[in-house]
Amino acid sequence: MRSGGKAAVIGGITAAVLGAAGYGAYALLDGPADGTAADGKPSVKTGPPDASEVRKATRGFLAAWGSGDPRQAAKYTDDREAAATALRAYRTEAHISDVRLDPGARRGSTVPFDVEAQISYGDRTATWTYSSELDVVRERRTGRAVVNWQPSVVHPELHAGDSLKTGEAEAPPIKAVDRNGTALTEKTHPALSGVLASLRERYGDKAGGTAGVELWIERAGDADDTAGTSPDTSAAGKKAEQPDKTLKVLSKGTPGTLRTTLDAALQTRAEKAISKHGKAAVVLSKARTGEILAVANSPAQGYNTALQGSLAPGSTMKVISSAMLIDKGLAGWGKQHPCPKYAPYGGWKFQNDKKFEIKNGTFEQSFARSCNTAFITQAEKLSDSELTKEARDVFGIGLNWQTGVPSFDGAVPVQSAAPKAASLIGQGGVRMNPLTMASVAATVRTGSFHQPYLVAPSLDKRKLAEAARPLSADTAQQLRKLMRLTATQGTAAEAMAGLGGDIGAKTGSAEVDGQKKPNGWFTAYRGDLAAAAVVPEGGHGGSSAGPVVAQLLRAGG
Incomplete structure (x- = not known):
């Protein structure tokens, strides 16, 4: 507000x-x-x-x-x-x-x-x-x-x-700059229009500027001024928040300078990467610090899906599910693991893409090929709350992130019966966005959660979210091997082709009622960079969202 x-x-x-x-x-x-x-x-x-x-x-x-x-x-x-x-x-x-x-x-x-x-x-x-x-x-x-x-x-x-x-004006104008001091404007970066408006609302009175006289839209619920938001209140339990918008300036104020964590060059790349899709969103961050380097949505003036979206993440959720299974000794690198064509649970019948199966296969084979039933078969061995605890305590999901702008930090609700099983493969009540899924990849890369942010917390003394525990050394090592195998020989290999160094990736396709094609997801890391993208109705994540993420990882390397 x-x-x-x-x-x-x-x-x-x-x-x-x-x-x-x-x-x-x-x-x-x-x-x-x-x-x-x-x-x-x-x-x-x-x-x-x-x-x-x-x-x-x-x-x-x-x-x-x-x-x-x-x-x-x-x-x-x-x-x-x-x-x-x-x-x-x-x-x-x-x-x-x-x-x-x-x-x-x-x-x-x-x-x-x-x-x-x-x-x-x-x-x-x-x-x-x-x-x-x-x-x-x-x-x-x-x-x-x-x-x-x-x-x-x-x-x-x-x-x-x-x-x-x-x-x-209730908030003075700001001159937002990137981490190197380059100006960030709506004209040069139209995909940042909503982010820049939110930054002005929150930091205009802290950046040293003076207000002018304006006509603006004040959005409903601004008095609440909450950071966590989502358009899907049933999943997230939070109300959507859009920034106020100036419609006419009668007299200009004096802007104060606000430094962000963004990188103007990478931001340009992100906007170019998603421009090929009518609808898409992507986030790129530094894995070891959580600093957000780029955030872009298509269409540029549309909803901020990258930071505030609330969507089923499909098989990218298997990264968190795998961490939980490895922690509990129910799966592991080199261990035999079932991947049948079908797996019933809670009255639902689950199947794999095109009904494939892996006979006498290992867990890494199931992960690399994104076998759904390999996870569904483990549902009966899990309590209703275990996935929720793993997501929160290790990956920081749902800990009220303070990014500096309105954002939704994911939802992995406690569920039972069939929805519990569906949550293991990123369906059911699980809700994520590119921000949270980029953070999941970053947590695997570094071994511990670092809350993403767009403005340094030192500016307004806000406290960043902290997870209860890091990944165990063994679980972290196995997850990195699983994601590397997927990036080099599995469903993400085509998108990640040509990228060297320390890489890992996971694809996802999330079914949505009423859509002919599923939403395509992709999350990956390379070195100290982590990124995630979603292409609504994009189909397979490897071919739709994958190239978007790979372009940013290549540019940042």
Whole structure:
């Protein structure tokens, strides 16, 4: 949350004047009237609104909005109270006036429109322009054609609970720089737009700058100002957090300099690597310190999946599961281990990719080929909480990481029956993201957990998370051998080809209900670098996310 500022809440937009080209040219109406049948009973229309009804509802709504009459405008919506509150707050509390609304060409029941308004705060004024759209629906109870009220009608980036604010910015601007002092801007690194906004919120008042006057979106729940977030509250138990966003600067503040752990050159490589995918996310970090060197998402302006995603990690989870099995003596390098075509447990029937099996095989063969049933067969020997404890106590999963920006530190809930078995192969209730899976690879590489971070903890005296214990020397050695075998001869070999030195990798494919193709995962290390990537609906992790990770490990080497 931006802290310590003066502002006026804008729950919506109140318009003042419309030009002749807009809906100001139309006379205001008393509001849509209900029809009446010949017998005196109300006539309720059904079906989608026709073109005439869409035009009439849009005309009335925009005309009332443009004239500065929120109550009248709200009559043309399906939520009068919310619409009136939002539109009234815009005019009286947001210092926005002289609004012109120009509708565009109708697309079915959707009408886009352009907004041009004046913002005035103290002696500061500015013209603000943007575009939005509205949808006209039929109200089921009355049959009227009305505007489907959503916060996005006011501005396309407003969501439920968000508000617009104008005033002295609550956080001074920052000049973010990488570990070498190179400036990091949204223009040069568009994939960092959300990260930079979060850094300003959290460190703007610590970097030495002075605030200006701005119009911004304050996101819902900012008062909580929590670090751990996830869009999947059922899995993570935490609420999604998005940074505030500046929409218009009326007077510039003076930025303070904030040093991050990022590397501008590697950040550029990360953004280039994921640009080949419509949806993808990647994180690169230093294994021995936890310093985050690069973080990128595609699309650049989309959700920060790299740091805040909450996704089933598929077979990359087998790294943690293997550590637990080795610790308990249930698996080990060179030991015989079953990998049948099928393995039933808890009423579910599990199988391997293309139903392969390894007869009389060893555990390393099962790991390198990513055999699911090799793990499912061990579920009956495990208590419900053992995987949760291993993930938390050794790999730091779920320890409320303090990275310096909003992040989700994974979830491995205690489960029983079939979901317990599914968790062993990264399904069930397990949730991760590239940040957590890069950390898992780093823990294997170094033998102990080092909490990832983007800003040095010395800046704000925050305490980094600490795991209860390191990997045992024997378990760490076996895991490194397993991941190296996978990187050189197993499912990760194609992606890691040509990479020398101390390497290790694990692939993953996570099934998701409703998707034709699974999410592709890949986590790996090379020397002191650890990385992980996910490509939603990418299919096999080795061919989708693998090349992304390999490019960064190659560039960093």
